[in-house]
Amino acid sequence: xxxxxxxxxxxxxxxxTLASPATGSAAGDPVRGKREFLRCAICHxxxxxxxKAGPSLATIYGRKAGTVESFxxxxxxxxxxxxxxxxxxxxxxxxxxxxxxxxxSMKASGIKDAAVRRDLIAYLKELVGQNAAATIxxxxx
Ligand code: HEC
Numbered sequence: 001x002x003x004x005x006x007x008x009x010x011x012x013x014x015x016x017t018l019a020s021p022a023t024g025s026a027a028g029d030p031v032r033g034k035r036e037f038l039r040c041a042i043c044h045x046x047x048x049x050x051x052k053a054g055p056s057l058a059t060i061y062g063r064k065a066g067t068v069e070s071f072x073x074x075x076x077x078x079x080x081x082x083x084x085x086x087x088x089x090x091x092x093x094x095x096x097x098x099x100x101x102x103x104x105s106m107k108a109s110g111i112k113d114a115a116v117r118r119d120l121i122a123y124l125k126e127l128v129g130q131n132a133a134a135t136i137x138x139x140x141x
Contacts, residue, residue, distance in 0.1 A: 027118070027122075028115075028118035028120070028121055028123075029119045029122055030119070030122040030123040030125070030126040032119040032123075033119035033120045033121070033123025033124070034123050036116055036119055036120050036123070037120065040057070040108075040120075043108070044056065044057045045057070045058070046058055046127055048131055048134075049069070049070055051068075051070070051071045051073075053073075054071075054106060055068035055074075056068060057124060057127065058128075058131045059128050059132075060085050060124055060127075061085055061086075061090070061121075061124045061125045061127070061128040062085065062086070062128060063084065064082075064083070064084050064085075065078055065079070065081045065082075065085060065089075065101075066078045066079030066080070066081065067079075073105075074105075075103065075104050076103075077101050077102060077103040077104045078101055078104045078105070078106075081101050081104075085124075087121055090124065091114075091117050094111050094117045094120060094121075095110045095111060095114075095117060096110040097110060098110075
């Protein structure tokens with residue numbers, strides 16, 4: 001009986017983890033994603049409005065492609081792509097940037113490991129939450 005209850009409890013915990021919006025449906029790990037972000041950091045910052053060769057990725061998740069304010073170096077193929085950055089589009093982009101949006105100017109090779117892409121996307125998702133919280137916090141002051 002006790003063992004049965006324990007199994008049930010563990011099943012509930014597992015479901016809760018999968019369903020939690022903070023960890024993402026495919027359970028990417030934002031902590032690992034933050035480490036993986038080092039391979040992006042040469043061209044992208046995780047701080048709002050701090051741009052390098054590429055735009056800040058602080059608020060990229062859920063945003064329409066090519067619309068980060070104050071970044072002025074978008075290629076036409078990217079700004080005209082008409083897509084929104086979701087788990088699906090980010091996954092396709094990170095796997096093969098040149099194949100997903102031909103002619104774009106992100107000169108980075110694709111990431112073949114799906115788990116690494118999931119972790120990165122979980123991190124990008126978390127960044128948006130943090131930046132939204134920071135914005136709300138500052139507007140209330
Ligand atoms: C060599 C530099 C470079 C590296 C490395 C790089 N990027 Fe980029 N990235 C760019 C540039 C430049 C653009 C803008 C491309 C364009 O306008 O065609 C871009 C665009 C993007 C966009 C779309 C931005 C928008 O506003 O729509 C995303 C998302 C993105 N990169 C994610 C990543 C991630 C995640 C990594 C690491 C896995 C990465 N990039 C690595 C240079 C880079």
